Amino acid sequence: MAPTCPFSEEIAVSDKSPVKVGVLFSETGVTAPIETTQLCGTLFAIHEINAAGGIDGRELVPVRYDPRSEPSEYQALAERLILQDKVNVIFGCYMSSTRKAVLPVVEKWNRLLFYPTLYEGFEFSNNVIYTGAAPNQNSVQLADFMTSNFGSRAYLVGSDYIYPVESNRIMKDLVRQRGGTILAECYLPLTAGVDDFLPVIRDIKKRDPSFIFSTVVGESTRHLYRAYAQAGLNPREVPIASLTTCEVEVEGMGAEYAVGHFTAAPYFQSIASETNHAVLKRYREFAGADVLTNMCWEAAYFQMHMFANAMRECGTDELGALVPGLVGVDYQAPQGRVRIDPVNHHTCLYPRIGRANSKGQFTIVREALRPVHPDPYLVSYSLGDWTTRLDTLDT
């Protein structure tokens, strides 16, 4: 259904002024490594859009600040973007705590936030577009894969904030549905160092789980995987399963520490599709030969293009007129053809399971053939109901 915007042509012809958009990704603080890739994906997409003539001749100009991984900074800078810089649309946020800080601001001023990150679900705002995975697009598939390949005695370890707690609740439900048991559930501060993980690893050795479910995010991720390796644990026997450990975290810890562990995500750099290869080729020309991409980079990249397409369609970036041109429209993203659901503002995505390999990339061992519809309010998950191609695990 193509939306019609009565004044779009008029505006497109007369207005050649730049379009300012807000960009809020942390370049410092605990989640700087992953958010920096989201920033790169955002700026790369803006570069492509401008190289192709902008939005009907209007240049897209990012106004960007560094919120330093602090929720209060996100809130203050979002307000500054809206009130001082006069932007209508903001692209940003990684941790749920930072999204929750920006949410009341965009609702108050009726602006739009594009959020390119997986999260725990149970949210809808008319002022947010969610382009990362909801739990029914990564947790269900990961639980299904881990319990059927390794067993159902799970050990849960996470960072101490809202996303891990909610993610663990879902994982517990899923594991118990399989008749499995949760051996332990522990949380460490976001700033946890390698010493903080030693007692956890000792406890893991003692309890002998079939797999470890990690919701550790940011810088401390590498300490978990390193402590694991140093304790002599074997990923073939007790792998770590994660929804957040992607190519960036693997690079941060060193590929040798990640080898054999699993991650569920809609996108891995290793996807062998034509679109992904073409986008990566252009990205290398833009950013250099040794670029590293990941699921959050990809969401940040495709959401900017979807925004630009919608604005071309509607001639404005004002929420009321823009959203109808944004939702329900297909876009050929590197992961596959995606679409934003008109009812819940989340995105139809392609769940995949990757196993980290020695090159710091993920070998995709399972992938959905069709996009999985987002269902952020789902509480009763049934395992095994997604159409998947199950590759043989190479041994």
Added chain:
Amino acid sequence: MRTSRSGNTPELLKDLRTLKAAVFHPQDNDGESLTRQLQRIGCQTQAYWPPPQELPEAVDVVFLAVNPESIRLDLPWTRAETAPTLVAVVNYENPTVVDGMLKLGASAVLAAPIRSFGVLSALVLARQVSGELRRERKRVEKLESKLRSMRQVADAKQILMKTRDISEEAAYSIMRDQAMAKRVPVEEIAVAIVNANEILSASGPKPRK
């Protein structure tokens, strides 16, 4: 390190996908926001205005706009024993609206303008409150009826003891034997004795009610 347990998913949340919701609200921004948020949550949702005299079949929860227009209506289903959970949607807080909300027996309230945030909490809370209320009512009914029959057994024993000049145990064993022979509960025999006694000794002392 913090070792703790994230809570289990509450059963009430798991039931939401099978819940039938009716939204009795004018078709405006609030009515549409509410209906769409209920659909996102996954309830089977239908919207009507004005509120109908008869409920659609098998509705578990009703979101009712409590405004001057709906307060005037007499809605028999709000008083029925099997009344659905009711959430009042209000955009006034004047005494008339508050009074209407109380009379309707609302278990939770949503303030308009409706935001998607807050609908889930109101819904789950209302289900919890009205479910507990219903269970408690049933329990009270059961206890009251139990109490009534205990009184009747006691009255019947008294009658037998007086008229036949026998002990309490003997009176009870007569009633129990009768109950076994007729295959009915002792309480029923007791009622028969009390009723017969009232007729036979219309001038005598009235048994306790």
